Amino acid sequence: MTTSYASSDDAAVAIAGARAGADVVRSMYGQRLTCIDKGAGDFATAADVEAEKTIRGVIRAARPDDAVLGEEGGQQGAADAVRQWLVDPLCGTLNYAVGNMLVAVNVALRDGAAAVADPFSGEVFFTDGESAWRRQEGADDALLTPTSATRLVDVNLDPPFPGAPGFRAVDLLAHPGFVESFRPRVVSTTLALAWVAAGKRAAYVTDGGDLSMSVHFAAGIALCRAAGCVVTGIDGAPVGEAGRGLLAAADAETHGLLMSMMRSRR
Known part of the structure; x- marks a missing residue:
């Protein structure tokens, strides 16, 4: 049976x-x-x-x-x-190409609804x-509750x-205060942003420019903001043209601690 989403809300479409x-x-x-070479070591399958x-x-149907x-597809x-x-x-x-299941599917309406799917957990x-x-078959929807x-x-x-x-994300790991307060993880997918919103991670850090309109980050940023996380650039400015990179933290204390470490590394 074909399902029509034309009358459903944007979250349902996402x-x-x-x-x-x-x-x-x-x-x-x-x-x-088949792999498609995109240059600079990047590729698609x-x-x-x-x-x-x-x-x-x-999306077109709805x-x-x-x-x-x-x-x-651009x-x-x-x-x-x-x-x-x-x-x-x-x-x-x-990850996917070498048989690692740590991947995500991201769909976001700019400044609106968004969804991040984990193909292998079903979340x-x-x-x-x-x-x-958070939605998973066989369970009621659960409100995302960030925690550090x-x-x-x-x-x-x-x-x-x-x-x-001036700053490289890798330098953060060499800060003596980092190992005193946190334990590093490298997931290599923006699924980690959903995990911050869900309380599975205390924070996520990445370098970069304006990520607010990035297909990679938009859905995760939307989730973290809606869940009540503290979301800024790595310079502390709002994510967007003024901010660069991304720091999404479960709470203000974690955000402040990581910001102080990054500033000292500079």
């Missing part, structure tokens, strides 16, 4: 898109996949491309007038459209722009490091 993409990613896992096509189909920016519709969806069909492509983390929730109790901090160590030499 969830449906993320789940549809996750189904593709899961079904193609372990296959010998046939699973990335197929998942994005599927997600676009869900919101035919909306624009979509996808990592693989821009469809006006780039300055009021309603634009940002799609990262498979975040963690290298979907989503927000309507106001509250953030795990003391686990994910740090994106993938080059390049645009903040160098």
Whole structure:
């Protein structure tokens, strides 16, 4: 039976898109996949491309007038459209290509609803722009509750490091205060942002420029904000043109402690 999402809300569209993409990613896992070289050591697989096509189909059916920016298919519709969806069909492509299941499917409406799906756990983390929730089959939706109790901090160590030499995320791990307060993790996928919102991580740190309109980060940023996390650039400015990179922390204390360490490393 074909399901129509035309009358459902944006969160339902985001969830449906993320789940549809996750189904593709899961079904193609372990296959010998064609790889598409994107230059500078980056690549996509046939699973990335197929998942994005599927997600676009869900959005097109539900919101035919909306624009979509996808990592693989680029821009469809006006780039300055009021309603634009940002799609990262498979975040963690290298993990996926070598048989590592730490990947995410990200779907976000700019400044609105968003969903992050874990294809292998079956979890979907989503927000309507106001509250953030976790959904898994067989259980009631659970409100996301950030906490720093795990003391686990994910740090994106993938080059390049645009903040160098002033700051590199890897330098944070050498700060003596870091090992006193936290334990590092390197997931290499923005699934870690959903984990901050869900209380599975205390914080997430990555270098970079303006990430507010990044297909990789938009959904995770939306989740963290809706869950009540403290979200800024690594310079402490709001994420966007003024801020650079990303620091998402479960609470103000964790955010302040990490900011002090990063400033001292500079």
